[in-house]
Amino acid sequence: MRVLMFGWEFPPHITGGLGTACFGLSRSLARLGIDLLFVVPRAYGDEDQSMINLVNASDITVDLEESEYHEFWKRIQYMSVASQIIPYVGTEEYSKINFEELKDEFQNNSIFTHKYTFSGKYGNNLLYEVSRYALIASGIAASNKFDVIHAHDWLTYPAGIAAKEVSGKPLVIHVHATEFDRSGENVNKDVFDIEKRGMEAADQVITVSNLTRNIVINKYGIDPSKVTTVYNGADAFQAQEIKSIDRPFPEKVVTFLGRITFQKGPDYFVEAARKVLEKDPNVRFVMAGSGDMLPRIVKMVAKYRMGDRFHFTGFLKGDDVDKMFAYSDVYVMPSVSEPFGISPLEAMRSNVPVVISHQSGVSEILVHALKIDFWDIDAMADSIYGLLHYDGISKMFKKYGREEVDQLKWDNAAANTIDVYNKVL
Amino acid sequence: MKSICFYFQVHQPYRLRNYRFFEIGRDHHYFDDYQNRYIMQRVADKCYLPMNNLLLDLIKEYGQRFKVSFSISGVALEQFRDYTPEVIDSFRRLAETGSVEFMAETYSHSLAALKSKDEFASQIEKQQSLLKELVGYESKVFRNTELIYSDEIGDMVYNLGYETMLTEGAKHILGWRSPNFMYCNAINPKMKLLLKNFRLSDDIAFRFSQQSWDGFPLTAEKYVDWLNSIASNEEVVNLFMDYETFGEHQWKETGIFDFMRALPGHVFSKSNFAFNTPSDLAAQLQPVSAIHVPHPISWADEERDLTAWLGNDLQDDAFDALYALEHMVKEINDPHLSHDWLRLQTSDHFYYMCTKWFSDGDVHKYFNPYGTPYDAYINFMNVLSDFKLRIERAQSGDQSFTKEITKPQVELKSEGNSEKQKSGISDSQEKKNAVKKSDSKNDENKRNPNVLVVRKVLTILSAEDIWVLYSGLNKAERQKIEKYIGKKKWKEMIVLKESGYKPDAEAKKAMKKKFKELMLEHA
The missing domain is CATH 3.40.50.2000 (Glycogen Phosphorylase B;)
Structure with a gap:
């Protein structure tokens, strides 16, 4: 079975829980014999690379020494898409990011080991970037073979939908958080709509807990029979041995x-x-x-x-x-x-x-x-x-x-x- | 004959370094030596030294006819002694002229008057002893931190042996009355009070370079006209201001020095004013009436009250937590603890926690090491938590609380070696300290000695130098600077950048050369 996965971040650039979850899940899927085409947006994608880039597993530096992992990387093919969508920011925060400035700062960077850059052409509209990402996704879907599409969180739902439309393959969306978790009752209507459309277009919805499953069913009106809870694992990274620390105060x-x-x-x-x-x-x-x-x-x-x-x-x-x-x-x-x-x-x-x-x-x-x-x-x-x-x-x-x-x-x-x-x- | 009484406040705090939670209980060094030294050197160059020289020249020219007065906080005196001893020499020369009066104040420019009479009295004593030691002067007149005054404080000060005191001529205290007379304390009429004429003071201190002000540009002639226009029966115009007005708040380019140089001549030729010190005035003038100040006033902000330092929850929590330790510090009576205790009381720490940003933000931002009042509070409380732990350890008989004392500043071998010689650190001591210091450096530095050198050189250069350097670098090189520069210096540099200051190509080139030389020197 081959899965086209629209995920987030891969080592060594993991910055948050969503990236960790995508990494843990895809590694275990590979271990269980699933082939993966793993597509990630790279807001800081290398300047001289083309729009879509096939990332060689040997470029991924983390943990590669462990021969155990080599086996799994063989099953995972990474693609990075130059895109300015980034996880963990809302539409409002996003509009405040000055990409031109960031671009300037990250260019010709001799201190960091990786080159960072921004396309910078697309303005500060997150929703625009999301649909642009979807457009590229349909291109990827048209030129690759796979059996299932799997999309993680709302920013990639439109990509999942587009891939489904192009390929006719079934879509699974994975809900790590909903707009209700991020914003309380002050829900952003555009984001909510994208989420709802994604859930409706999906053949199956995976939620990370029953709490989230209930939100998906009750607030988005999704048929309970197609919503399944799959709890996260906790072993994405080797647990560090905890060194005991002599605390310098008695309390x-x-x-x-x-x-x-x-x-x-x-x-x-x-x-x-x-x-x-x-x-x-x-x-x-x-x-x-x-x-x-x-x-x-x-x-x-x-x-x-x-x-x-x-x-x-x-x-x-x-x-x-x-x-x-x-x-x-x-x-x-x-x-x-x-x-x-x-x-x-x-x-x-x-x-x-x-x-x-x-x-x-x-x-x-x-x-x-x-x-x-x-x-x-x-x-x-x-x-x-x-x-x-x-x-x-x-x-x-x-x-x-x-x-x-x-x-x-x-x-x-x-x-x-x-x-x-x-x-x- | 009417009088002009010039009084200048000289003070610099010991700013805290960025003190993290994980350091609580482990590292007992609280102060940002690099930053404090840098600011002291910068203000000495821009203000203290040139202005002292200007005053000396004027006294030479006019003799005893030209007089001014100062108060110098103990923590400023300490920093002069350690960082810029030439400033001490220069104040000493001023003291020797007999035309300059130095007033008593609290050692750490503290708010102790509001909290503890004991601490207040002991700080005045300490400030006096250091002033005597360094400048050779014993004060007769008192001036409290930021002109903070109330009926009670005035009475307390009288009981400590001072018969004259300075404060603000606040409108809400004076009502229809003029500040241009001698007043007295409401509880104790023997306590004489000189009140700041805030309009004429602020014309110089705040408005001098304000182009939107209708008095702009201010000339000595115009100013003397204004002096002449005060009512004929009035006796004294008290011009009280930060000494940093000259060259720092008002840059040299505004003409502030020229103004001051020209002023005495115009006063003598065009008016019937004489220059007098607070002590002269105490002898010459009788109080016209008492002023009632039930609630403390100060010279700060529009409100002329204490809200710059106290009143919001951040300030009050920090202030109360600090003074809750007072009796324990005194009981333990350890020199290191007492020393830190003094420095932590400096009012500036509470000033940085002020949330009245919008009306008085500009003044509050002056050399403020923090981005927000919340940062200021968190950092102060982290430090205070460690300080409290040391006190608890001391009380339980554990001697480790005094072990890790003030880190030596020896690795700053910067411009001029004079400080090093004066501070009396011997070479062997220096080596020992340097070894100790390098042990504690983080792993990155161990791996890459070059990083250490870059860091070191960046601490030596002033923010201004670094800006000159930075503006001439390519992006990759800039990144390096950004990575290794200290956070506070970086902020300072950004301030310079935003001020629109653009160094010329030659300066950039020279600074690059200097940087390379420093790198070689320290490699």
Whole structure:
């Protein structure tokens, strides 16, 4: 079976959860014998390359030394399309990006190992870029052979639809997040329409959780019989051995790590912190990340006069994320709306007990986690306090949590995905 | 005969470096030595040295007829001593003329008067002892941080031994009355008060180069006309301003130095004004009435109140958290802790957390190392968290809190070696420190010694130099600069870039050459 996949990012350029998921899934699909033509947009595509570029697997530097992987790369063919669509930004943020400026900055770059550039000709209209990408996709579909089309998240749905129209092959779309998760009730109509059209045109819809499945069914009016939940795996990358860190202060640490935006519920975390600190001042709370709600959160913390117990790290990457987990005694994900939620899994893998909201997809599969409603700050404070003070439960979570996460395999997700493919063939 | 009383505030804070959460409990060095040194050198070159020389010339020319007064914060004196000792020499020469008065103020230009009488008194004592040591002067008149004053503060200052004090002639305090008289404290009538004439002061300090102002361009002649137009019974015009007005807030190119050079001559020939210091005026004038100031005033912003430093949640949380540590710091009485405690009290840290951006943003942006007040708060609180941990360790008898003290600044072998000699760091000490420092450098530096050299050279060059260099580079080279330059210096450079300053080709070439030489020198 050969799958034409419209995905996001490939190593070594993975910057977020969507890229990680695409990478984990495609690798496992290949392992299970699926051939893939994996198409990614490259906003920073090399200047001197043509519109569509076949990427040689040997160009992909990450993990290639491990012979184990060589086998899988043989089944995956990568194509990159020079396009300015980029994941993780909304239409409004997108319109603010000055591509001409970025182009200027990234050109002739001798310090970074890769050359970056922008086509720069297409203006700042994300929706225009999405349809342009779809146009190129139809070209790819016309000139390649495959059995199924698989498109990840709304920016690539039009590409999936176009490919289906050209080739007549069945389309599977994969919903990692919906506009309702990104924007709450202030839904962007254009994005919603693209999502809805994609779901309607699809022969099968994969959602990353039942939470998302319900949104797809209820808010987009999609027939439940064609919507299947396939949970993500947690083993896209080799788990780092966690080095223990000697924490330079005696207080226990409770951590929030994520974008500081409405969707992630940072304000509920502050409220819960306040309640815990009233009971026990010997705790430090840390908010790691950045986002448009940061000023408001900082003001809240100052207003509650807990600035010397509530710290901000700014955006963390790489080693610092591991370090942050190593510092932590409790990890909290109070998301208001989280289709899946990979970060608590990373915490559990680092032996940190987690408190997660019911409003997250990952709460559907985790057993060794305390679950609360995002708005229930009393329950959140209770859970944090309990994990900090009652060894029985935190020991148990540490003991079984890691094991539980290790069971979440992309191979299982891939097998379930192949089942979905078989439904449409 | 009426009087003109010039008073100049001299102050530079110890700005905090970018202090990250992960450093809490590990690294106890809080200050941005490079930035602080760079700013001190820059302001010394543009303002302190040329203006001191100008004043010296005027005193030479007019003798005791020309007089001015200063207050210099303790943290500024410390930085002069360590970074630009020639400024100390120059102030000392001014002190020797007898025409210049230096006033007492808090050591760290702090807001201690609002919080702790003990701390306030002890800071005045410290500032006086350093002023005496470095400039050879003992003050009789007091001037509080940013002219902050209230009835209570005035009374407190009197009880500390000062009978005259300066403050703002705020409209909401004076009402219909004129600032051009001597007033006295409402609780304690023995405390004499000199009030700033903000209109005539700000004509020089803020409006001098404002082309949209109807007084523009301001000449000494015109200014003397305005002085002559005040009511005949009025006694004194108090012209109080930041010393950085001369050459820094108002660039040399605006003609501010020429204005000041011409002013005394015009005053003597065209008016019946004399120049006097606050002490002269205290002896000559009697208070006309008491002024009531139940709530503290200052010379800042339109409001003339404390809202530049205190009042929003960020500022209040930081301020309260800081002063909650006071009695512990005093109890422990460790020199390193006490020293950092002083520097953390500097009012500028709270000024950076001010959220009144829109009306007074320009002034607040002056040498502000932070992009937003939120950054300022987060950074200060991270530092304070570490400081608090050290206090807790000290209380529990753990001696490690004093171990990692101020990092040495030896790796800055920049223009002029005079600082190094004066600060008394011996070569062997320097080597030892350099070794210690290189240990803590990150892995990237270990792998690539060249990176270290680039970084080092970039710390040596001023932001202005780097802009000259940068503007003459190709894109690839620029990228390198961008990668290795310090964040704050980069911001400074951007400010220069945006100011529209374009170096000429020759300067660019010369700077490239200098850069290469520095690279070789440090390789």
